[in-house]
Amino acid sequence: MVKLMRYDVAIIGGGPVGNYLANLLASEFKVVVLEAKNSFGGKACTGIMGAENYEKLNLPKEAIINKLRGAVFYSRIQSFEIERPTPQAYVVDRKLLERKLAENAIRHGAEYYMGARFLGFKNRKAIVQRFNEKFEIEADFYVGADGLNSKVAQEIGARTDAEFLSGYEVEVVGDFNRTDFVEIWVNKEINNEFFMWLAPINNFNARLGTFGTYDRLFRFLKLKLLKETNIVEIKAGNVGLGFRKPWVKGNIALVGDAALQIKPLTAGGIVYGMLCSHALRYSIRRGNLKMYEDLCKDIKKQISFGLRIRRLFKALNQDQIEKFFEIFSSDEAKNVIETYADFDDHKKTISAIVKNPKLLARGLRVFPMLLRYLV
Ligand SMILES: Cc1cc2nc3c(=O)[nH]c(=O)nc-3n(C[C@H](O)[C@H](O)[C@H](O)COP(=O)(O)OP(=O)(O)OC[C@H]3O[C@@H](n4cnc5c(N)ncnc54)[C@H](O)[C@@H]3O)c2cc1C
Structure with missing residues (x-):
């Protein structure tokens, strides 16, 4: 029985x-x-979770291994930083x-x-x-x-x-000096499917990952001058968007x-x-x-909303991404992002940028079809 x-x-x-x-x-x-x-x-x-929700959901403190209070965004040729005085995300x-x-x-x-x-x-x-x-x-x-x-x-x-994507992530040994900043790399010449990330855990370990193929992650590793032979863990998995x-x-x-x-x-x-x-x-x-x-x-x-932004990302070429980076790194945009950025509420962050008439006008000059993806 x-x-x-x-x-x-x-x-x-x-x-x-x-x-x-x-x-x-x-x-x-x-x-x-x-x-x-x-x-x-x-x-x-990677175990990155918004700090505000982590606290609100009353999740175990013992699982937090690093706290991130800012992000550096890199494109092929430029970068800008967003930072806050307190942790915005945790690595768990x-x-x-x-x-x-x-x-x-x-x-x-x-x-x-x-x-x-x-x-x-x-x-x-x-x-x-x-x-x-x-x-x-x-x-x-x-x-x-x-x-x-x-x-x-x-x-x-x-x-x-x-849309189902394969994700690859490695934990690597290296020298990481800004342990409270995550790096986000948007470079379609290395990976046209997704951005790449580097989340430090401490001064000696970081997690690097992306969605697409392992080869794209490997190219990102090389770009960061990190050695494949310094990898201590590789993980692969899928997501569905x-x-x-x-x-x-x-x-x-x-x-x-x-x-x-x-x-x-x-x-x-x-x-x-x-x-x-x-x-x-x-x-x-x-x-x-x-x-x-x-x-x-x-x-x-x-x-x-996220799916619409994903479609926008796919529609842009790297030159247009570079122009958006120029907009985002302006003082005006940084101010809006730093005020409204919310790790788990992407709608709030992006809507705040779009509601700024100057930023919207600049965005429309780069990509006239922008509103079709946002509204
Ligand atoms: C490379 C990569 C990086 C990611 N990074 C992040 C990140 O930084 N932050 C973030 O929030 N999310 C991230 N994610 C997504 C995150 O991993 C998932 O959203 C999360 O795991 C979802 O949790 P879950 O409990 O719903 O499902 P899962 O974590 O998949 O758990 C499902 C559980 O069900 C069990 N199970 C499956 N089938 C059966 C069955 N038939 N019977 C019994 N048990 C079963 C499995 O063993 C598993 O333990 C990432 C994903 C990938 C691939």
């Missing part, structure tokens, strides 16, 4: 978002988390973040099954494989927090026309990467997934998942 277990909520996937949701629900509901891997972490992720240890969230959820009553892979639904029950044992879980609500290639999304027939629909079917919901709650401009997904977890908790408390998508409408707007 196959073992059957009963829960209020079954969360499939113990990544940062699944574990965060488990924290939100554990003291009120009988919660189980099913995680396919035997331990936490291991996913390709993903493994520790996931682990601490799981430990806290367990302390509040959640039950975890590590090494437990969700195989599919049968007769409204989740079928789970753990080593050579199969068991069934029956729950009032099922949540697919099982990442980009979500089996739960597949089971509910969710579809997407998102776009929408996956629906997020809900009956008593089953998707959250995090499973629902593609990812910022199209930076490919960061942890914060959006966690913000949507709050909407999901509210819907579960009300016993009705129908309101969940509506409660996430601000995140959906951010994703739509």
